[in-house]
Structure formats: structure tokens, C-alpha cells
Amino acid sequence: MKFLFDLFPLILFFGSYKYAGSNQEAAHALLNGHLSGLVSGGAIPASQAPIIVATIVGILATAAQVLYLLARRKKVDGALWVSLVVFVVFGGMTIYFHDDNFIKWKPTIIYWALATAMLVAYRFFDKNLIRLAMEKQVQLPEHVWIRLHFMWITFWLVLGFVNLFVAFVLFKADNDAWVNFKAFGVTGLMLVFFIAQAFYLSKHIKDEA
Structure with missing residues (x-):
């Protein structure tokens, strides 16, 4: 359930982008009817309608996640706060x-x-955030926790560069391709990373047994 909860904004972003792209004329009219006085130049081009619809939906979905957790008096992870702030800005x-x-x-x-x-x-x-998140589930040697921590740092850095390459080089003028990559490509890369991490951890868990 948590996995689906975390993916909630992405799923709605992807779905709303595809829907608006299939109904671009209606999306364009809706946006200009409600936002024309609030945007630069007073009008939104039809070509930008799908991504703007998806952006609005994504912001609202992320805000809804935060409000849901606050209403249930549950902790809002720092990553979710960062996502909301960056999404809004x-x-x-x-x-x-x-x-x-x-x-x-x-x-x-x-x-x-x-x-x-x-x-x-x-x-x-002197805080290993990966260890803090996982040490209740698994026991590992100190040097493995350190390696794992820097593996995650490297992964996030590389993933950031990959997104820029896909968005501004590989598919520079193709929003559809970038949205597909955001929904499926990034998810696939994270899955591969999780599997590689699991193999790495299993080796050291066995060594400790």
C-alpha cells in the first residue's frame, strides 16, 4: 500500500497528461478559461495544455498526500516535503x-x-540515513552500511543527470517520451537498483549468519 501511496502523484500526473493529450482542444479551452488572467502573456498555447494539466494535477496530488498524513497525525517524510515544495515552485x-x-x-x-x-x-x-531507515529489518557490518549509504547518494546523483539527458538531449522536443520515461523508465531503473541492492545485502547477511 505504501508503494502505491508513494506513486500516487506520478500515476495521476501520467494519467492526466495522457488524458489531456487525447483531449487537447478541451484541455486548452479549460485552462485558458480559468487561468488566462493568471499566466504570463494572458494565454496558454495549445501545445502546452497537456503538461500544464498534468502539473496542476501532480501538485494537488502531492498536497493531498501531505494533508492526508497530517490529518491522520502521521509523520510526513522529509522527502515528501521536498517533493511538495519543488513541485509547487x-x-x-x-x-x-x-x-x-x-x-x-x-x-x-x-x-x-x-x-x-x-x-x-x-x-x-554522523548520521547514516539508510541505516536509520533499515537497521530494524536487517543487521549489517558497519562498512556495508557506509557503502550502502554512498551507493544511494551515487544513485540519486546519476538519476538526476539521466533525467536531464532524457529531457533536454535525447527527447528534447518530445514531451510524450519524457513523460513515459518519468513514469516507466525511472521506475524501471529504481527496480533494477533495488534488485542489485538486495543481492548485495543478501551476500553480507549470509556472511554474518
């Missing part, structure tokens, strides 16, 4: 300037923010 610029380049930076900023937080926590506060 870069999504807001995407909507106001009707420019998809801003929202394409959003995943990279989040990945790099996570990497930075992990590095700062380790270097300045």
Missing part, C-alpha cells in the same frame, strides 16, 4: 510561464536534494 513556474522546461527539472532537483541531504547528514551529523 517548478510546477508553478511551468504554469505561469507555460514552459515545460521548468517541470522537467523537478525530478532532478528532488534527486539531487536527496543526495545532498544524505551527504550532509553523514559528513556533518
